[in-house]
Amino acid sequence: MAQISKLVSLLLMASSAFAACTNPGKRRAWHTLSNDEKLEYTNAELCLMEKPAHLGLPGARTRFDELQAIHQLQAYSTHFVGAFLPFHRMMMHSHEEALRGECNYTGYQPYWAEELDAGKFTSSILLDPTHGFGGDGFGAGKCITTGPFANYTNSLGPGYQITDHCIDRNVSDFMSRGSSQANADACVAKTDFEAAWHCIEGQPHSGGHGGVGGQMLNGVSSPGDPLFYLHHTWLDKLFWDWQAGDRPTRTTSIGGSNIAPDEILGFPTRPSDVPKPTGADGDPGTITTLGHVLNMYGNMPNKTVADVMDIQGDYLCYEYV
Numbered sequence: 499m500a501q502i503s504k505l506v507s508l509l510l511m512a513s514s515a516f517a518a519c520t521n522p523g524k525r526r527a528w529h530t531l532s533n534d535e536k537l538e539y540t541n542a543e544l545c546l547m548e549k550p551a552h553l554g555l556p557g558a559r560t561r562f563d564e565l566q567a568i569h570q571l572q573a574y575s576t577h578f579v580g581a582f583l584p585f586h587r588m589m590m591h592s593h594e595e596a597l598r599g600e601c602n603y604t605g606y607q608p609y610w611a612e613e614l615d616a617g618k619f620t621s622s623i624l625l626d627p628t629h630g631f632g633g634d635g636f637g638a639g640k641c642i643t644t645g646p647f648a649n650y651t652n653s654l655g656p657g658y659q660i661t662d663h664c665i666d667r668n669v670s671d672f673m674s675r676g677s678s679q680a681n682a683d684a685c686v687a688k689t690d691f692e693a694a695w696h697c698i699e700g701q702p703h704s705g706g707h708g709g710v711g712g713q714m715l716n717g718v719s720s721p722g723d724p725l726f727y728l729h730h731t732w733l734d735k736l737f738w739d740w741q742a743g744d745r746p747t748r749t750t751s752i753g754g755s756n757i758a759p760d761e762i763l764g765f766p767t768r769p770s771d772v773p774k775p776t777g778a779d780g781d782p783g784t785i786t787t788l789g790h791v792l793n794m795y796g797n798m799p800n801k802t803v804a805d806v807m808d809i810q811g812d813y814l815c816y817e818y819v
């Protein structure tokens with residue numbers, strides 16, 4: 499009897515929790531897109547790089563820069579903290595919405611299936627100059643010189659700085675080994691949120707950032723390289739693959755501290771005028787809860803961790819195919 503009532507309550511939970519999203523957007527791996535679809539994506543990104551900024555964030559000139567600024571301004575409260583995965587999920591959603599709503603993009607945010615390229619990023623299809631994001635950096639400044647974004651001038655970074663510079667890369671096959679299938683599988687196999695989060699933020703996360711190098715290796719200003727969105731959407735897929743293993747539990751489990759360590763490997767030192775996060779951002783204490791607020795600086799309404807835990811819930815509505 500207890501078993502039956504448990505089953506009934508699970509079914510009721512399922513029907514109410516999953517009802518809002520009936521037609522999820524299809525997020526696809528980059529290598530499965532047609533050439534026309536790839537160009538539609540990179541052209542929409544170029545459009546964001548031309549649209550003027552309007553949020554008043556320091557240094558940002560374009561809409562593309564503004565999304566980078568949201569990451570730069572709160573790098574120390576969104577990495578090595580419990581909200582790392584939900585915050586970056588929200589960022590991917592914001593980027594996808596900007597492409598679709600402001601630049602007439604008709605697809606959904608694609609991801610880089612990095613496990614296919616682990617250990618050999620230099621030959622990745624993502625770095626194609628015609629139907630991709632351009633290749634490795636070149637010369638002393640390691641500026642990218644091919645592809646649609648070769649002429650873009652970042653106005654934010656490196657790190658916390660506000661300076662004009664090229665998009666730079668320093669592709670490393672060695673570092674890209676972190677994005678291996680084995681590493682991805684190990685994270686999806688974890689049994690609780692904190693273990694899965696630490697695992698994903700560890701090697702698969704570092705594999706993509708280190709494998710591309712340059713701007714992408716900078717934990718603060720990395721969204722200055724458009725590859726950032728393809729990388730983090732892959733990480734979001736890994737997070738979802740883990741969540742889908744026990745959806746009712748794993749869309750409601752969160753934890754971890756709100757306070758990042760003082761020194762984070764690969765992060766520029768926090769300048770004195772960037773406040774050290776003190777914890778509560780909608781939480782009762784310094785431990786991340788479902789009520790933790792994801793601050794989007796006016797780009798979109800702020801959401802809580804709870805709002806983004808299910809990618810087919812009341813707020814988000816997409817799937818990975």
Ligand SMILES: [Cu+2]
Pocket residue numbers: 569577586717
């Ligand atoms: Cu980040």
